[in-house]
Amino acid sequence: MNPFDYIRTTDTADAVAVLTERPDAVFLAGGTNLVDHLKLGVTEPGLVVDINGLDLTDIEVLDDSGLRIGAMVRNSDAAADMRVRRDYPMLSRALLSGASGQLRNAASMGGNLLQRTRCVYFQDTSTPCNKREPGSGCSAIGGYTRYHAILGASQDCVATHPSDMAVALAALDATVVVLGPHGERRIPVDELHRLPGEQPERDTILEHGELITALELPPPRAGRSTYRKIRDRASYAFALVSVAATVDVDDSGPKPVIREAAIALGGVAHKPWRARAAEAVLRGAEPNEKTFLQAADAELAAAEPLEGNRFKVQMARGAITTVLTELTGGPESKLDDTTEDAHE
Amino acid sequence: MDHPLNLTVDGQEHTLAVDPRTTLLDALRDRLGVMSPKKGCDHGQCGACTVLVDGRRLNSCLALALSHDAAAVTTSDGLATDGELSPLHRAFLEQDAFQCGYCTPGQVCSAAGMLQEAADDAPSVVTEDLEAPVDLTDEEIRERMSGNLCRCGAYVNIVAAVSQAAEESR
Numbered sequence: 001m002n003p004f005d006y007i008r009t010t011d012t013a014d015a016v017a018v019l020t021e022r023p024d025a026v027f028l029a030g031g032t033n034l035v036d037h038l039k040l041g042v043t044e045p046g047l048v049v050d051i052n053g054l055d056l057t058d059i060e061v062l063d064d065s066g067l068r069i070g071a072m073v074r075n076s077d078a079a080a081d082m083r084v085r086r087d088y089p090m091l092s093r094a095l096l097s098g099a100s101g102q103l104r105n106a107a108s109m110g111g112n113l114l115q116r117t118r119c120v121y122f123q124d125t126s127t128p129c130n131k132r133e134p135g136s137g138c139s140a141i142g143g144y145t146r147y148h149a150i151l152g153a154s155q156d157c158v159a160t161h162p163s164d165m166a167v168a169l170a171a172l173d174a175t176v177v178v179l180g181p182h183g184e185r186r187i188p189v190d191e192l193h194r195l196p197g198e199q200p201e202r203d204t205i206l207e208h209g210e211l212i213t214a215l216e217l218p219p220p221r222a223g224r225s226t227y228r229k230i231r232d233r234a235s236y237a238f239a240l241v242s243v244a245a246t247v248d249v250d251d252s253g254p255k256p257v258i259r260e261a262a263i264a265l266g267g268v269a270h271k272p273w274r275a276r277a278a279e280a281v282l283r284g285a286e287p288n289e290k291t292f293l294q295a296a297d298a299e300l301a302a303a304e305p306l307e308g309n310r311f312k313v314q315m316a317r318g319a320i321t322t323v324l325t326e327l328t329g330g331p332e333s334k335l336d337d338t339t340e341d342a343h344e
Numbered sequence: 345m346d347h348p349l350n351l352t353v354d355g356q357e358h359t360l361a362v363d364p365r366t367t368l369l370d371a372l373r374d375r376l377g378v379m380s381p382k383k384g385c386d387h388g389q390c391g392a393c394t395v396l397v398d399g400r401r402l403n404s405c406l407a408l409a410l411s412h413d414a415a416a417v418t419t420s421d422g423l424a425t426d427g428e429l430s431p432l433h434r435a436f437l438e439q440d441a442f443q444c445g446y447c448t449p450g451q452v453c454s455a456a457g458m459l460q461e462a463a464d465d466a467p468s469v470v471t472e473d474l475e476a477p478v479d480l481t482d483e484e485i486r487e488r489m490s491g492n493l494c495r496c497g498a499y500v501n502i503v504a505a506v507s508q509a510a511e512e513s514r
Binding site: 031035076082085092096097099100180299 | 345347363364365367385386388391394400401402403405406408410411415418440454458461464465466467468469471474475486487488489490491492
């Protein structure tokens with residue numbers, strides 16, 4: 001590990017000011033990703049600004065009956081909060097399907113959003129990687145791509161964003177509150193992360209020195225929701241494909257009609273992938289298998305799988321239709337969050 | 345430059361100075377000679393380094409020691425009182441929940457933290473009803489202990505040991 005200076009601050013404005021002055025400084029929150037990167041040499045900051053003492057640990061109900069979750073709330077505490085469990089079960093399940101009990105106790109909400117890809121080449125400093133070292137090339141293209149993108153990738157980068165939580169937040173239309181050198185701004189979660197394009201080194205639209213202070217969830221939605229994750233082992237593994245979905249069905253007429261639907265996919269792109277093409281097919285349609293397959297196909301028409309992840313297109317199609325079937329299957333249907341076997 | 349660090353480890357207070365790069369695990373083992381937590385992968389993937397920090401289970405290999413200045417750290421050793429094994433330790437012995445034993449202190453600390461989480465009714469991803477009290481079935485124990493690998497493959501007996509400890513603490 002390269003040497004670095006260390007300071008700890010308890011003031012958010014101070015944290016932002018320090019980073020703004022030092023281009024070589026980074027924030028340290030839960031550390032579950034950053035400390036690993038310090039060891040691997042993926043990141044070599046001159047200064048680590050420890051923000052674990054910031055007073056950003058409250059979860060409070062907003063005036064519009066939404067929920068504001070402080071950026072330094074730990075993933076385990078957010079998942080266990082009764083308001084999250086009751087009103088945003090999809091978020092609770094997404095949090096609980098990520099990492100392990102120990103890691104969730106350390107990981108912060110802000111840090112979870114800003115964790116970096118687990119692409120093996122990004123984490124291996126002996127191989128070229130445009131995200132780690134712009135212009136050096138992409139080792140994944142033509143290499144090991146089981147965990148890589150099928151949507152929205154570029155010639156320069158095919159990495160995926162690893163967060164489960166962010167996928168649920170994208171489907172929930174959550175907002176990220178950010179404090180920067182020029183004051184506060186609010187960013188829809190769906191707009192926080194970027195597609196790689198020609199600048200894969202930039203994961204998000206945040207500027208150096210900007211600090212996530214909170215997440216804001218809109219008021220709870222009508223209808224049912226869940227988070228389904230498919231991975232290579234039953235627990236403690238990143239998603240091959242995941243689906244966060246909420247569906248609200250109008251049962252008052254002669255035939256049921258989907259009033260509203262929101263879907264986001266994980267494990268398939270450089271960012272949580274909001275499935276707006278699928279949503280457009282679902283809105284106003286009758287909830288049945290034909291509709292669900294049409295919705296999935298509308299979204300996946302743009303898929304450009306790689307040699308090692310062609311299976312993901314079919315897997316995503318199956319995951320979307322299965323989740324929608326379960327969510328519209330009436331009050332008796334039980335949601336099964338256990339993971340499915342994933343085979344190529 | 346070294347920074348001052350205060351840690352209470354298994355009830356004993358320590359004051360030392362560490363380089364910022366020092367992880368909590370390295371501070372415990374290399375600086376304080378506390379050998380109960382183990383270095384397995386050193387990347388947060390195996391759980392052998394698990395300790396309780398202010399009562400919560402953490403991977404000590406992924407924490408900078410300075411982030412935990414003034415914290416109370418409990419290792420598996422510290423769960424014993426006056427040389428008497430805890431019920432959780434005894435359950436691991438009685439259920440034959442290890443072979444080589446390298447992962448065991450991490451397993452024990454993880455189980456201790458996990459049993460408290462379950463007692464606080466924190467759900468897991470396999471909990472069917474997120475709002476209901478937690479019933480620690482074997483499926484729940486397996487999911488909640490998934491951050492601790494055992495290369496000897498003693499998992500079946502680890503589940504039995506944790507289940508026994510959960511029963512006894514009821």
